[in-house]
Amino acid sequence: MKLYFNPRSRAVIAKWMLDECGAKYELVPVDLSKREQKAPEFLKVNPAGKLPALVDGDTRVFEAAAICLYLADKFPEANLAPKPGAPERGRYLSLVVYSTSQVEPSMGDHMMKQPTAPQRGWTDFEGVLNAVENELGSGPYLFGDWFTAADVMVGSMFIWQRMLGGNTGRPKLEAYVDRLMARPKGLKVG
Numbered sequence: 764m765k766l767y768f769n770p771r772s773r774a775v776i777a778k779w780m781l782d783e784c785g786a787k788y789e790l791v792p793v794d795l796s797k798r799e800q801k802a803p804e805f806l807k808v809n810p811a812g813k814l815p816a817l818v819d820g821d822t823r824v825f826e827a828a829a830i831c832l833y834l835a836d837k838f839p840e841a842n843l844a845p846k847p848g849a850p851e852r853g854r855y856l857s858l859v860v861y862s863t864s865q866v867e868p869s870m871g872d873h874m875m876k877q878p879t880a881p882q883r884g885w886t887d888f889e890g891v892l893n894a895v896e897n898e899l900g901s902g903p904y905l906f907g908d909w910f911t912a913a914d915v916m917v918g919s920m921f922i923w924q925r926m927l928g929g930n931t932g933r934p935k936l937e938a939y940v941d942r943l944m945a946r947p948k949g950l951k952v953g
């Protein structure tokens with residue numbers, strides 16, 4: 764497997780997931796300052812010209828959430844996802860998609876001090892924080908003691924916020940971020 768990678772990009776999320784899976788992989792450096800992500804060869808891997816992108820034999824996967832879903836299913840022995848048909852599967856898929864469809868853009872609005880119009884398809888950041896706190900329940904992870912790819916995706920959004928100097932302002936969520944970053948293979952800030 765090849766992960767197209769730059770350490771200052773969302774490709775660190777995919778790398779974290781690969782590490783949690785115990786996968787063997789090669790990192791292919793992509794220099795964003797040289798716009799290598801827009802090179803015709805790379806656009807054949809990810810037409811959006813963005814990182815991360817993963818190539819596994821004849822399979823190519825782009826979007827961090829899709830990569831996490833793909834890897835969790837490819838490495839069932841890592842036990843990072845409820846199996847298809849399991850009652851938790853729907854909530855798991857929802858949380859992974861929710862991370863990039865709502866948490867991330869809402870956080871973007873919040874950081875750029877933009878109002879969140881409901882027509883945009885996501886709630887304001889307070890709404891996101893309430894939803895994630897609610898889903899986390901008493902934790903320690905989104906599925907209780909079970910760490911899954913949903914924690915990689917949802918957690919990465921808040922780790923990212925911390926990397927950019929922000930925080931949620933919610934002690935329960937900050938403790939969740941600390942817990943994720945303390946994992947031996949977890950994302951580290953800095």
Ligand SMILES: N[C@@H](CCC(=O)N[C@@H](CS)C(=O)NCC(=O)O)C(=O)O
Nearest residue numbers: 772773800812813814815826827828
């Ligand atoms: N929704 C995408 C976001 C990907 C993305 O925006 N990646 C950034 C790096 S963090 C990128 O490649 N930017 C370079 C560009 O847009 O030219 C995902 O989750 O994979």
